[in-house]
Amino acid sequence: MSMHDAKPCILVAVELQSGDLHPLALEALQAGSQVAQGINGRMSAAVMGNGTGMAVKRLQGFGLEHVYVVDDPLLDGYQSEHYSAALTAICQSAAPVYILMPNTLTGVDLAPRLAWELDAGLVTDCVAVQNAEDGPVFVKPVYSGNVMAVYRAATCPFLVTLRPRAFAPMQPQNAKTTTIVPVTCTFNPNPRVAQVQHLDAEVQGIRLETAERIVAGGRGMGGSEGFGQLRALADVLGAAIGASRPPCDLGWVAPTAQVGQTGEIVAPGLYIAVGISGSTQHLAGMSGAKTIVAINADPQASIFRVADYGVVGKYEEVIPTFTETLKDMLTEEA
Amino acid sequence: MRIVVCIKQVPDPEGPRDAYFINTANATVEPRGIPPVLSLFDENALEAALRIRDQIPQGSVSVLSIGKRIPNAVMLKALAAGADSLVKVEDESLDASGLDSYITAQVLAAALSKLGFDLIVVGRQAADWNDGQVGIGIARLLDLPSVTLVRSVHLSGHDMEIERVLPQGYEIVRTALPALIMVGGEAGELRYPSMIQRREAKNKPITTWNLIDIGLTTLPAKRVIRQRLFAPELKDRACRMVDGASLAEAGRNLAERLHSDRVV
Numbered sequence: 001m002s003m004h005d006a007k008p009c010i011l012v013a014v015e016l017q018s019g020d021l022h023p024l025a026l027e028a029l030q031a032g033s034q035v036a037q038g039i040n041g042r043m044s045a046a047v048m049g050n051g052t053g054m055a056v057k058r059l060q061g062f063g064l065e066h067v068y069v070v071d072d073p074l075l076d077g078y079q080s081e082h083y084s085a086a087l088t089a090i091c092q093s094a095a096p097v098y099i100l101m102p103n104t105l106t107g108v109d110l111a112p113r114l115a116w117e118l119d120a121g122l123v124t125d126c127v128a129v130q131n132a133e134d135g136p137v138f139v140k141p142v143y144s145g146n147v148m149a150v151y152r153a154a155t156c157p158f159l160v161t162l163r164p165r166a167f168a169p170m171q172p173q174n175a176k177t178t179t180i181v182p183v184t185c186t187f188n189p190n191p192r193v194a195q196v197q198h199l200d201a202e203v204q205g206i207r208l209e210t211a212e213r214i215v216a217g218g219r220g221m222g223g224s225e226g227f228g229q230l231r232a233l234a235d236v237l238g239a240a241i242g243a244s245r246p247p248c249d250l251g252w253v254a255p256t257a258q259v260g261q262t263g264e265i266v267a268p269g270l271y272i273a274v275g276i277s278g279s280t281q282h283l284a285g286m287s288g289a290k291t292i293v294a295i296n297a298d299p300q301a302s303i304f305r306v307a308d309y310g311v312v313g314k315y316e317e318v319i320p321t322f323t324e325t326l327k328d329m330l331t332e333e334a
Numbered sequence: 335m336r337i338v339v340c341i342k343q344v345p346d347p348e349g350p351r352d353a354y355f356i357n358t359a360n361a362t363v364e365p366r367g368i369p370p371v372l373s374l375f376d377e378n379a380l381e382a383a384l385r386i387r388d389q390i391p392q393g394s395v396s397v398l399s400i401g402k403r404i405p406n407a408v409m410l411k412a413l414a415a416g417a418d419s420l421v422k423v424e425d426e427s428l429d430a431s432g433l434d435s436y437i438t439a440q441v442l443a444a445a446l447s448k449l450g451f452d453l454i455v456v457g458r459q460a461a462d463w464n465d466g467q468v469g470i471g472i473a474r475l476l477d478l479p480s481v482t483l484v485r486s487v488h489l490s491g492h493d494m495e496i497e498r499v500l501p502q503g504y505e506i507v508r509t510a511l512p513a514l515i516m517v518g519g520e521a522g523e524l525r526y527p528s529m530i531q532r533r534e535a536k537n538k539p540i541t542t543w544n545l546i547d548i549g550l551t552t553l554p555a556k557r558v559i560r561q562r563l564f565a566p567e568l569k570d571r572a573c574r575m576v577d578g579a580s581l582a583e584a585g586r587n588l589a590e591r592l593h594s595d596r597v598v
Contacts, residue, residue, distance in 0.1 A: 078500070080482075105501050108458070109482045112467035116474040121436070121557030124459075124466050137561060142463050144347035146354040147363050149463075150561045192479035193509045196495065201503035237598065245519060255499070255520050262375075262458070262518060270597060279348055287569065291597050293588070294573070307573045309597075311588050313581040321585035329593050 008041035011068075011096035011157075013087055014059070015106055016049045021058045023210075024102040024162075026169035029062055031129050031162050032100050033170060038131030041097065044068060046090045048083055050076035056180060063175030068094055070185050077198065078106050081191040084113040089185035091118060096157050098136070103161040111161045122159040123151040125261075127166035144261065144280040164209075164265040165288050201256050205231075206240040208257065213270040216242035216259055216286070217252075220275020220296060220315065224252040229316070230274060233323045236330060242266070244282040260285035274315045278303030295319070335393040335489075335511075337383045338451045339417065340442055340468070341376040342399055343408040345369075347461040356563045360431040363462070363563065370408050375457025377524035379517040383455045384416045384525065386487050394418045398449065400441050402429045406540065413535035414527035420538065421449060425545045427553060430462075436557040439471030444548040446476065452511045453494075458483065458518040473514040481507060485520040 012032040014025035029043070036043045042065040047055050052071045059067050070086040087110065091099065099114065101107045103125045115122035128139040135152060138160050142149045208214065215234040217227055227241065234241050242259040243252070259266055261281040267288035274295045276282060279302075286292070287306050294307035295315050304310045311318050345354065345365030353368040372380075380397065387393040397412045400423040409420050423445050446454060454473075459466035473480035483499040496507050499520055527535070545551070576591055578584035592598045 080480075105483060105499065108466060109470075112470040113474075115467060115557075116471055119557075121434070122465075122467055123558055125464055140464070141566065142563075143345070143354045143363055144461060145566065146349075146351045147356060148564050148566050149361070150563070152559050152561055154555070154559045155557045193481055193507050195505055196508050197506040198500075199504045199506070249519055249523055256502075258519075261464075280351075281347065292571065293592070293597075295588075304573045304575075305570045308571050309588065309591065310573045310575050311577070311581075311584050312575065313584060317581035318585040318588070321582040322589050323585075325586045325589035326593075326598060329589065330598070 008039055008097040009065070009094050010036045010041050010043045010098045010100065011046055011091065011094050012043060013046040013048075013099065013101040013110070014055065015102065015104060016047070016052065016055050019051055019054050021055045022102070022104070023169070024104060024164050027164070027167040028100050028102050028162055030167040030170040031126075031160075034129040034131070035098050035100070035136045038129075038136045039097070044094055044096070046087060046094070048075050048086045050074075060178050061172040061175065062170060062178070063173050064178040066094065066179050066181050068181045068183050070183050072185070072187070074187050078109070079191065079195065080109055080113060080193060082187050083110055084117055085187055086185045087114050088117050090183050091157065093181065093183050098153070099157055099159045101161055103163050107161045111159055115159045118157055119155065120157050120159050121153055121155040122161070124161045125163045126160050127163045141284060145284045146280060165267040201254065205234065206238065208240045208242055208259065208264045208266060211240035211266070211268050213237045213239035214242045214259070214266060214268045214286075214289075215239045215272045215274065216244065216276060217247055217274050218244040218276030218282075219246040220277070221247060221252065222275075226275070226315070227253055229319045229323075233272070233319060233326070236323055236327045237270070239270070239272070244276045244279065273303050273307070274319065276303050277301045278306065335390055335452045336450060337386060337393060337395045337453045337455060338446060338449060339376070339380050339383045339395060339397050339412075340399070340454065340456045340472070341380065341397050341409075341412055342373050342401065342460055343370040343404070344373045344460060344462040346371045347374065356565060358562065361560045361563050362430045370405070372408055372411055373457060373461045375459060375461070375518055378519055378521040379455045379457045380412055380415060380417060381524045382484065382487065382515070382517045382521040383453075385522070386453070386489060387416075389489050396421060396449065398442065398445055399423070400428050400438070400445065402426060410535045411527075413538045414532045415524050416527075416531070418538060420540045421445065422540065422542045423544065423548060424542055427545065432553070434556045434558045434560075435465045435467045435471060437553050439468045439475060440554055441545070441548070441550065442468065443472045443475035444550050445543065446472065448543070448548050454478070454514040456514065456516050458516050469514055469516040476514075478512055478514045479509045480514040480516065481509060482516040483520070484515045484517045487515065
């Protein structure tokens with residue numbers, strides 16, 4: 001074994017989306033490169049799926065040492081048992097010191113399974129990596145974002161999941177080529193939890209996670225009718241519809257519209273919060289927006305503390321003229 | 335059918351920021367002036383359990399909580415909402431400064447073994463430390479199938495058909511009892527107890543165990559070290575308030591302001 005191979009391995013488990021790299025994979029690579037820098041290690045990636053070619057190709061040029069691949073028809077869509085088996089097999093091959101992945105719905109399921117499989121510690125939902133003398137520490141918001149906690153590993157390997165939008169996407173670099181390592185894995189032919197049916201949610205309009213503009217409603221909307229006004233505004237702006245937790249729990253909008261710590265974490269150019277008081281768990285999901293506009297009847301609402309522009313008043317009276325004026329201005333320009 | 339829901343009380347997560355006092359000596363948080371509440375997703379977990387029991391007349395729902403000291407006040411809410419009994423594991427060593435997810439799962443698994451169960455329901459993560467891994471740990475320790483991000487459960491004999499959240503929709507999975515499910519907001523808000531239910535809650539059975547009672551003499555070593563806590567930087571923005579003679583005019587002014595500032 002050369003000296004080069006002896007460098008500790010930081011393994012980043014990447015997710016696929018429609019056969020390509022999930023956009024959050026690049027953020028995880030960025031976090032991984034910070035860890036690698038701190039401990040003078042080398043970063044590798046783990047790719048699992050059915051048809052991984054495009055993602056593996058895109059992972060060239062990030063200065064990765066290895067890309068470990070399990071490509072199998074059984075990995076067509078996330079399945080807990082198969083994916084944790086595949087990632088465990090990769091870890092046996094890669095012998096990583098740190099394992100990182102995004103805190104997506106997949107990561108939320110996969111990371112704890114892997115941690116228990118490897119007898120490893122896990123810190124979830126981290127927003128920063130800092131390199132200290134005795135190794136990296138991982139910072140995560142706790143107590144609904146009112147306190148930050150700093151964790152370090154008590155096991156090797158050690159797992160970390162990363163909050164979406166907390167790290168800048170890694171830029172490809174003209175680094176040396178990466179070795180692709182196919183890994184074989186034996187799957188349980190009779191998983192204890194079997195998929196019966198797959199239902200895609202109907203998403204109307206623009207998807208939240210990639211939207212440049214978001215119009216979001218909260219409890220102050222008073223019901224599903226209020227969201228009709230927001231849709232008209234969103235149409236004018238080419239924006240996606242979001243919501244805080246109460247409208248989702250109350251069924252006024254689809255649960256997939258939820259922006260917040262346990263919903264979608266977004267960082268659009270413009271976020272218009274209507275009837276949203278600004279609970280810490282909601283702010284955790286949208287405070288990364290470039291410009292925040294708040295419309296709320298309560299002048300004391302904490303949303304105004306994070307907003308750039310605010311109107312105090314009943315949204316029913318503000319939104320129609322706001323929408324109409326924007327429509328006129330934007331059509332004039334077009 | 336015996337359903338056990340693991341629950342915990344936390345300081346109200348919607349409290350103001352300065353209500354979460356940081357104890358730097360042992361890296362714990364001491365709430366000041368905010369009431370303890372049931373952790374939000376644990377309420378969803380209890381609701382999921384109650385909805386399953388609604389399908390089977392002879393089912394029972396127990397709630398299980400561990401900690402240094404567990405006051406009954408918050409736990410009574412679970413009993414009022416419909417849980418049949420409460421089991422507490424109280425021990426001096428079950429202090430937030432001495433626990434991580436690994437140890438918590440060990441303690442809960444030991445208590446669950448003693449208690450007996452067909453189905454274990456837990457929240458997807460607690461509102462204080464947000465770790466989100468205890469459920470999967472319990473399932474692993476008790477060798478149970480586990481399903482996360484559960485929205486609803488339909489029982490058919492000894493099998494469960496479970497609707498589970500996916501990034502772009504839902505899937506239905508099937509597994510056999512005994513099993514463990516982890517539940518989030520999708521499972522629905524906890525039902526509101528009636529006055530009679532509230533009164534009756536006080537007469538429901540409460541059992542208190544310590545670690546020896548559940549067969550644990552020592553706790554394992556932590557797998558995660560919480561080094562320190564700090565208060566987040568406040569990134570309040572300077573909010574420019576827009577108004578007008580009427581709210582309708584304020585709406586027009588807001589549009590014009592955003593346009594002249596090149597936001598839109």
